[in-house]
Structure formats: structure tokens, C-alpha cells
Amino acid sequence: MATPSLKPVAGDRHPSVEFSTRAAVDLPSLVMVVLEWVSVAWAYAGHASGTLSAAATVAIGLLGMNLAFTVWHEGIHQTLARGRRLNDVLGRLGAIPVFISYDRLRVHHLLHHRFTNEPHKDPDYWQIRGPFWALALRYFAGERESRALCRAASPSEGSSRADHVQILASLGVLAVLSWVSPWSALWAIVVPRLALCYVHAFYLNYLPHVGLPAGRHQGARMITVGRATSWLMLQHNYHALHHAFPAIPWHRYARAYPRVADELRARGITELTLRAAFPLALTLRKAPERS
Numbered sequence: 038m039a040t041p042s043l044k045p046v047a048g049d050r051h052p053s054v055e056f057s058t059r060a061a062v063d064l065p066s067l068v069m070v071v072l073e074w075v076s077v078a079w080a081y082a083g084h085a086s087g088t089l090s091a092a093a094t095v096a097i098g099l100l101g102m103n104l105a106f107t108v109w110h111e112g113i114h115q116t117l118a119r120g121r122r123l124n125d126v127l128g129r130l131g132a133i134p135v136f137i138s139y140d141r142l143r144v145h146h147l148l149h150h151r152f153t154n155e156p157h158k159d160p161d162y163w164q165i166r167g168p169f170w171a172l173a174l175r176y177f178a179g180e181r182e183s184r185a186l187c188r189a190a191s192p193s194e195g196s197s198r199a200d201h202v203q204i205l206a207s208l209g210v211l212a213v214l215s216w217v218s219p220w221s222a223l224w225a226i227v228v229p230r231l232a233l234c235y236v237h238a239f240y241l242n243y244l245p246h247v248g249l250p251a252g253r254h255q256g257a258r259m260i261t262v263g264r265a266t267s268w269l270m271l272q273h274n275y276h277a278l279h280h281a282f283p284a285i286p287w288h289r290y291a292r293a294y295p296r297v298a299d300e301l302r303a304r305g306i307t308e309l310t311l312r313a314a315f316p317l318a319l320t321l322r323k324a325p326e327r328s
């Protein structure tokens with residue numbers, strides 16, 4: 038299998054939508070990187086100093102880590118900065134607090150875009166293969182499969198030295214923080230990180246993909262929500278728009294959508310209200326297997 042292209046392909050960009058990557062750095066995403074790090078540091082330091090309860094620490098840690106997906110995801114799609122090196126530095130900064138291997142995830146995510154909802158080809162498909170509540174039960178088998186897919190697609194990035202250094206350094210920092218204040222590390226980092234698996238799987242994978250056929254456009258849906266909920270979801274309710282035009286930065290989805298809505302519908306993209314999508318994502322017993 039060939040390495041997925043890291044450059045925007047024809048159709049990724051839309052002629053009528055502006056791109057903030059004309060600037061050297063995408064400012065909203067830069068703010069997000071800072072907020073992610075500050076939140077996790079604040080959670081740990083606040084609990085260690087006795088000013089935050091365990092519940093507040095978990096909440097702040099989780100809110101901060103929730104920003105991680107958007108940061109590394111923008112990095113992978115090269116919308117964080119005009120320069121490739123700075124883009125990847127910022128993307129990796131987003132991945133560090135959540136112990137995610139940035140290079141491997143690049144391959145993983147581009148495979149997801151190329152083979153959306155295709156069993157044994159889409160590295161995210163294992164998540165929506167069964168019920169949401171049983172996600173943890175298939176985690177190790179699913180991770181094994183997605184790692185194998187990444188290594189097969191790109192041996193160098195699927196298991197890169199930079200990733201190994203990054204993860205070892207993160208685990209070293211976590212070990213030191215645990216030694217200094219074990220309960221603070223547990224509530225500020227470990228518990229939020231575990232909870233994040235379910236949070237991100239739910240609104241970034243189940244809601245937009247579950248129950249849909251394979252395909253770049255038919256495999257992702259729009260979720261209709263109010264403006265406030267859209268911002269709470271960091272605009273990922275426009276996930277199908279992202280699959281159609283991955284070069285549009287996250288904070289421009291809402292403005293871009295009215296201009297491309299008809300075009301997306303013509304491509305077979307469907308919409309679902311949050312009220313309809315929520316129970317579907319929660320209660321689906323088994324997605325129909327397609328191969």
C-alpha cells in the first residue's frame with residue numbers, strides 16, 4: 038500500500054472559501070495549543086497545591102485535553118502554519134499532553150480519510166464496529182489492527198523515532214509528576230486521558246460515521262446543532278464538510294458551510310439532528326459488516 042499523500046489533493050480546497058493558512062500561523066489554533074497546555078498544567082498544579090478538588094481537577098484536565106484532537110488534526114492537514122516545520126511542531130505540541138504518536142497518527146488519519154468506513158482499511162473503523170459502551174473491550178484488538186495498517190502504509194512514519202522519543206519523554210514527565218504528587222497526576226492527567234478516549238470516540242467518530250456506508254462523502258454525516266453546541270464541539274459537527282474539504286481550518290467550518298451545502302448534498306452527504314444521532318451512536322449494537 039502506498040504512503041498516503043501528505044499534500045492537499047485536488048478537491049481538498051474550495052475556491053469560494055478563504056484559508057487562514059495564508060497567515061504564518063493560524064491564530065485560533067495557536068491559542069488552542071496554549072489553552073491545552075495551560076489547562077493540564079493548571080489542573081495538576083491546582084490539585085498539588087490544594088486549591089482544586091479532585092472533581093474540578095478532572096474537569097479542567099479533560100477540558101484542556103479535549104482541545105488536543107483539533108490541534109493535532111489541523112497539524113496533520115497542514116492548516117496550523119504556512120511552513121511545514123512550524124505546522125508539525127505545533128501539531129506535535131497538541132499531541133504531547135495526550136500521549137499520542139504524532140507521526141503514526143498522521144498516517145492513521147490520512148488512511149481514515151482515504152478509506153472512510155471501510156472495514157480492515159479504515160484504522161478508525163474498529164471503534165464503530167460494535168456498541169459504544171463496549172469500546173474498551175475491543176480497544177487492544179482495534180489498536181493492533183490500526184497500528185498494523187499504519188506500518189504497512191508507511192513503515193517510517195508508522196513507527197518513527199521522533200514518536201518514540203516523544204512518548205518516552207512524556208512518560209518520563211508523567212513518572213516525575215506521579216512521584217512528586219501521585220494523586221494530582223492521577224486526577225489531572227491519567228483519569229482525563231482515559232475519559233478522553235470515550236469523549237473523542239463519541240463526538241468525533243460515532244456521531245459522524247456510525248451506521249454509514251464506506252466512502253469519502255457518504256461515509257460521514259453532518260450533525261445539525263445550535264451555534265453554542267457547535268462551539269462546544271469545536272465545530273466538529275461539520276465533520277462531513279471536513280471530509281469533503283480537509284484544507285478548511287476548523288474555525289471556518291460554520292462560515293464555509295452555507296457556501297458549499299448544496300454541493301455537499303449533491304455528493305451524497307446526509308444530515309442528522311443531534312437528537313437523532315445521539316441515541317443512534319449510543320445504542321447501535323453492531324454496524325453492518327462491509328468488506
Ligand SMILES: [Zn+2]
Nearest residue numbers: 110146279283
Ligand atoms: Zn481529518
